[in-house]
Amino acid sequence: MDSYANLIPLVILVPAIGALINLFLGHKLGERLSGLVGVTASVLAFIFSVLIFAYLSDPAVVTGIVIDPPLLDGWIRIGSDAGFSVNIPWQFRVDTITAVMLLVVTGVGSLIHIYSIGYMHGDPKYARFFAFLNMFMMFMLILVTGNNFLMMFVGWEGVGVMSYLLIGFWWDKSAPVGWRNSDAARKAMIANRVGDFGIIMATILIFWTFGTVNYYSPGEVANSCYVLEHAESISAEQAEHGECDAEAVEAFATGAVGEHEEGEAEGSEEATEESSEVEGEANAGIVLVQETETEGEHAEEAEAEGEHGEEAAHGAHMSVEDMTNANFMPDQMGVFAQLDALVNLDEGETIPWAVSPDGTVIERGREVQFGPYSADISVVLFLIIVFIVLGVSGKSAQIPLFVWLPDAMAGPTPVSALMHAATMVTAGVYLLVRSNVFITYSPEGRLLIAIIGTATALVAGLTAVGQWDIKRVLAFSTVSQLGFMVAAIGVGAYVAAIFHLVTHAVFKALLFLGSGSVIHGVEHGEHHVHELHAHDHHGDHHDDHGEPFDPQDMRNMGGLRARMPITFVTYLIGTFALSGLPIFAGFWSKDEILLDALVHGGESTNVLDQLSGFIVFFGLLVAAGFTAFYMWRQIQMVFFGEPRSEAARHAPESVPSMTIPLIVLAIGATFIGLINVPGGAWPFTLFYKLHEFGHFLEASIPSITTGHTLDFNWLLAGLATAVAFGAIFLAHSIYAGNKAVRGEHGAVDGRDPLQDNGSTSQIFTAANRRLYWDDFYFAVFIRPYQRIAAFFADVIDWNFWHDYVHDKVIKRGYDTISQLLANPLDIGLIDGAVNGVGRLVSYLSGRFRTAQTGYVRTYAVVLLLGVVAVIVLMVLPLIPIGS
Amino acid sequence: MEFAVPTEFFFVLSLILFTLGALGVLLRKNAILVFMSVELMLNSANLALVAFARQWGSQEGHIFVFFVMTVAAAEVAVGLALIVAIFRSKQSINIDDLHQMEG
Numbered sequence: 001m002d003s004y005a006n007l008i009p010l011v012i013l014v015p016a017i018g019a020l021i022n023l024f025l026g027h028k029l030g031e032r033l034s035g036l037v038g039v040t041a042s043v044l045a046f047i048f049s050v051l052i053f054a055y056l057s058d059p060a061v062v063t064g065i066v067i068d069p070p071l072l073d074g075w076i077r078i079g080s081d082a083g084f085s086v087n088i089p090w091q092f093r094v095d096t097i098t099a100v101m102l103l104v105v106t107g108v109g110s111l112i113h114i115y116s117i118g119y120m121h122g123d124p125k126y127a128r129f130f131a132f133l134n135m136f137m138m139f140m141l142i143l144v145t146g147n148n149f150l151m152m153f154v155g156w157e158g159v160g161v162m163s164y165l166l167i168g169f170w171w172d173k174s175a176p177v178g179w180r181n182s183d184a185a186r187k188a189m190i191a192n193r194v195g196d197f198g199i200i201m202a203t204i205l206i207f208w209t210f211g212t213v214n215y216y217s218p219g220e221v222a223n224s225c226y227v228l229e230h231a232e233s234i235s236a237e238q239a240e241h242g243e244c245d246a247e248a249v250e251a252f253a254t255g256a257v258g259e260h261e262e263g264e265a266e267g268s269e270e271a272t273e274e275s276s277e278v279e280g281e282a283n284a285g286i287v288l289v290q291e292t293e294t295e296g297e298h299a300e301e302a303e304a305e306g307e308h309g310e311e312a313a314h315g316a317h318m319s320v321e322d323m324t325n326a327n328f329m330p331d332q333m334g335v336f337a338q339l340d341a342l343v344n345l346d347e348g349e350t351i352p353w354a355v356s357p358d359g360t361v362i363e364r365g366r367e368v369q370f371g372p373y374s375a376d377i378s379v380v381l382f383l384i385i386v387f388i389v390l391g392v393s394g395k396s397a398q399i400p401l402f403v404w405l406p407d408a409m410a411g412p413t414p415v416s417a418l419m420h421a422a423t424m425v426t427a428g429v430y431l432l433v434r435s436n437v438f439i440t441y442s443p444e445g446r447l448l449i450a451i452i453g454t455a456t457a458l459v460a461g462l463t464a465v466g467q468w469d470i471k472r473v474l475a476f477s478t479v480s481q482l483g484f485m486v487a488a489i490g491v492g493a494y495v496a497a498i499f500h501l502v503t504h505a506v507f508k509a510l511l512f513l514g515s516g517s518v519i520h521g522v523e524h525g526e527h528h529v530h531e532l533h534a535h536d537h538h539g540d541h542h543d544d545h546g547e548p549f550d551p552q553d554m555r556n557m558g559g560l561r562a563r564m565p566i567t568f569v570t571y572l573i574g575t576f577a578l579s580g581l582p583i584f585a586g587f588w589s590k591d592e593i594l595l596d597a598l599v600h601g602g603e604s605t606n607v608l609d610q611l612s613g614f615i616v617f618f619g620l621l622v623a624a625g626f627t628a629f630y631m632w633r634q635i636q637m638v639f640f641g642e643p644r645s646e647a648a649r650h651a652p653e654s655v656p657s658m659t660i661p662l663i664v665l666a667i668g669a670t671f672i673g674l675i676n677v678p679g680g681a682w683p684f685t686l687f688y689k690l691h692e693f694g695h696f697l698e699a700s701i702p703s704i705t706t707g708h709t710l711d712f713n714w715l716l717a718g719l720a721t722a723v724a725f726g727a728i729f730l731a732h733s734i735y736a737g738n739k740a741v742r743g744e745h746g747a748v749d750g751r752d753p754l755q756d757n758g759s760t761s762q763i764f765t766a767a768n769r770r771l772y773w774d775d776f777y778f779a780v781f782i783r784p785y786q787r788i789a790a791f792f793a794d795v796i797d798w799n800f801w802h803d804y805v806h807d808k809v810i811k812r813g814y815d816t817i818s819q820l821l822a823n824p825l826d827i828g829l830i831d832g833a834v835n836g837v838g839r840l841v842s843y844l845s846g847r848f849r850t851a852q853t854g855y856v857r858t859y860a861v862v863l864l865l866g867v868v869a870v871i872v873l874m875v876l877p878l879i880p881i882g883s
Numbered sequence: 884m885e886f887a888v889p890t891e892f893f894f895v896l897s898l899i900l901f902t903l904g905a906l907g908v909l910l911r912k913n914a915i916l917v918f919m920s921v922e923l924m925l926n927s928a929n930l931a932l933v934a935f936a937r938q939w940g941s942q943e944g945h946i947f948v949f950f951v952m953t954v955a956a957a958e959v960a961v962g963l964a965l966i967v968a969i970f971r972s973k974q975s976i977n978i979d980d981l982h983q984m985e986g
Contacts, residue, residue, distance in 0.1 A: 852984065852985055853982060853985055854981070854982030854983060854984040854985030855978070855979060855981075855982050856917070856978050856981065857908075857909055857978065857979075860908050860909055861909060864905060864909070
C-alpha cells in the first residue's frame, strides 16, 4: 500500500495551479470554464484529502508523518552546520489534526466553490473570484499542513491577504449603510495585522527558547501513550507500512512489545521500576510527563539496562538518555519534545542540551537566557501563550480584536461562508490545538484562554441579538461560536474544540449559504418590483423614501418560508444545529465542551483550573442561550409572518447550483455530530464505535486528558437542551407574528420589540450598537490617532518642516548662498577674468597692428634681421670665447 | 686633387652674392629687380650648398640645389604672373605702391 500521505504536496499544488490558471487566463476562459477550473481544483484537493484521511485512520500510521517535499528541503538555511545555524525546512506534518482540517477546508470549500458558480453568475470579475478562492484554499492548506510555526505563519498571512482581497472584492461598491467594502477590508487587515504581530513575537520567542520552530522532528511521534496502546497493531503491520519510517516509532514499538513479552526481565532495580511505571501510566492513557525528572537521576543505569524500554516510554518526549548520547542539536528535536524535557526539570537541575562544535556538551536548566536577561521556562511559556492568543484573537476574531469579522460580511456571501465561518477563522483554534503542549504546562495561559473565549462567546452572542443585517447576525454568531472553541481549549478540551470546529464549519457554512440564498432572492424580488414600476409611473416605491433598499436587512424580509421552501428547511436545520437541539450537530459538540469544562474544573486541584472550568461552564451555558435566542429571532424575522417589503413578496427560490449545496450541508448538519457519539448509556451503546472522533484525534494531541472519552451526561444534556428550548420559546413569544419590526419607512426606522420594552430597550440598543465596542475603539485608538496624525500633519509637517525648515532655513539659506555665488563670484570673478582676457587681446592687437606696414621691404628687413638673429644665436655658442 | 679652390673662396663668394641680393631686395623699388635679387640670393645659397657638398663628399647638397632650382623656377612663374597682374590693375610695379595689406 502506497503512502497516501505523500499526496500532501499535491493537495496544495492543485489549488495553486487552479488559481494561476484563473489569474492569468481567466479573462479568456469565460465564466463556465473558469468556474470549472476553480471547482475542479478544489474537488481534486478534496479527493486527495479523503485519501489521506482514510490512510491516517489506520491506527498503525496515525502517529503522524513528516514529509519533506522535493526542492524545498532547505527552505531557510542560514549558517553552517557547525556553530550557529538556522535551519527551517519546508516540511509537512501529516497527522490526524491535519487530516481533519484538510477535510473541513477542502470539503466545505468544494461545496462553496460549487455554490459560487451560481452566486457569482454574471459578475465581471468572475475568474478573479475563483482564483482568489483557490489561492485562499492553497494558503489555508499550507497553514494546516506545515510542520513548523513559520510555515504556519506563511499560510496565516496568506489567508489574511486573501481575506482582505475577498472582503474588498466589490471594492468599488458603495454600501447603502455604513462601511464601504474597501473600508471593511482594510479594517480586517489592520485588526489581523495587530494579531499577526503576536504570532511573529511568539515565533521569535519560540525560536529563541528552543532553537527551532518545528513542531516535531521526523523521528518523533506526537503521543507516546497512544502508540503504547496501539503498539501491537503497529508492530504487526509495520512490515506492511514501510512508510512508518520514524525510527522512534520503530524503536518504540519493538521496545514496547518486548516489554510486554519479557515482563520484568531487566536487571537494575531502578530501570524495572521505571518500566513498570511507564507501562502502567501509559495504559491509563496519561501523558508521561513526570518521568523525565526521575529518570534524570537514573540516566546511566536506565540507558545501560533498558534502552529500548526508555525510548519507548518517551517516544516523542525526548528522554534524558537520548540527550546524554549527546549527538543531537536542538533543531533535530521538535519544540514540544524539548518543552517536555525542560519543563519537568527541578530548580537547579540541568540536562545536556546541545553539543557545541568543539564537542563540549551544553547544559541547560529551567532558566531561558535572553541576552542579558533570563526567565524561568514557565514565564516564557506564559509569554508565548499570550502572544499566540493575541494572534488567535486577530484571526479567530476573539476579544479584543473581533471587531473586523462582522464588517467582513461586506464580501461575497460564499466568502463569508468559506473564510469567515468555516475555515480561515478556525486557524486560530487549529493553532491553539497544535500548541496544546504549551497550554498544558501553563495554568495561567489556560485561564487566559478560557476567559477570552468565554467573554467572546458572551459578548458576541449578546451583540448578535441586536443586529438587523441577516449576515451580521451570523457573523456575530460565528465570533461567539469561535469563542466556544477557544474556551474549550482553555479547559484542555482539544478534541471538543476540534469537534465543534468541524460541526460548526458544516452548519455555519449552511447558514451563510442559506442567507446568501435569501439575499439573492430578495435582490431578485427587488429587481422584479422595479421592473413592474418601470411600466406604471406611480413612483410609489415602498422602500425608497430617499434611502436605498438594503436586501440584507431582516426588517425588509418576512414570510419567505413559502417563497423559498428549500432555503427555509435547510436554514431551519442549520438553526437547530447551531442552537444545539438534540440529534443535530451542535448538540453533541457543544455539550462535549460544557461537559469537559465541568469535569476539568471539578477534578482539578489547581485553583486556576477550577476557576477556568467554572467560568467556561456557566459562561458558555448563557452564551448557548443567546445562540438559540438570536437564531430563532432571525428565523421569525426572515421566514415567518407577513412579507414586510415588496421585494420579499416577490423573492424567488434560488437556482439548483445554490440549493444543492444547501441540501448537502443540511444533511451534514443533521448527522455529523454522530461521528463522536459518547458512550455510557443505552441508545449510544448501539453505535459501532464510541468516541470515534476523539480516538482518532488523540493520536495527535500529546497532552490530551481523559476528557475526550467522557460518558454522556444526561443531566448536562438536559440542562443545555432546556436552555436552548427556553431561549427559542422566549424568542418565539417575542417575535412570532410581530410586525413591529417594520417602520413607516421600511427598514430604516423599523423597531425591535425588545427596543420598545422599557426594561430591555437599553440592552437592545447597546447590542445594536455592538456594545459600543467600535465606538470605544474609535474613542481610544482611532480618534487619538487621527488627532495625532493631524497634529503631525499640520504642526510638525506643515508648520515646522514645510514653513520653517523648508521655506525659512533651507530655501532662504539656499537663496543667500546662490546670491553670494552668483554676484561676486560668478559675475565678478569668473566673468571678469574671461572678459579681461578678451579686452587684453583686443588692446594688444590694436597696438601690434601698426607693425603691419604693408611694405614688402619692411617685412624683408624684419625677416633678414630675424635670420641674422637666428644665425647669431646658433653660431655664437660655437665660438670658443676666451680660450 | 692636386689643385683645388679652397671651400672658403666659394663661401665668401656666396656671402657676397647673398649680401648683394639682400641689399637689392631691400633697396630697389622695381618689383622685377627685387625678384632678380631674390634669385641672386637663392643662387648664392645654391653655391654654398654645392661647395659644402664638395667639401664633405656628399650628394645631398647637389640634390638640394636641384630642388632649390625647381622651386625658384616655379616661383618665377608664379611671381612674374603676379607682377603682370598687378601691373595690369595698378599700372605700376613699384612695390612701395603696394601696401594694401597694411594693418
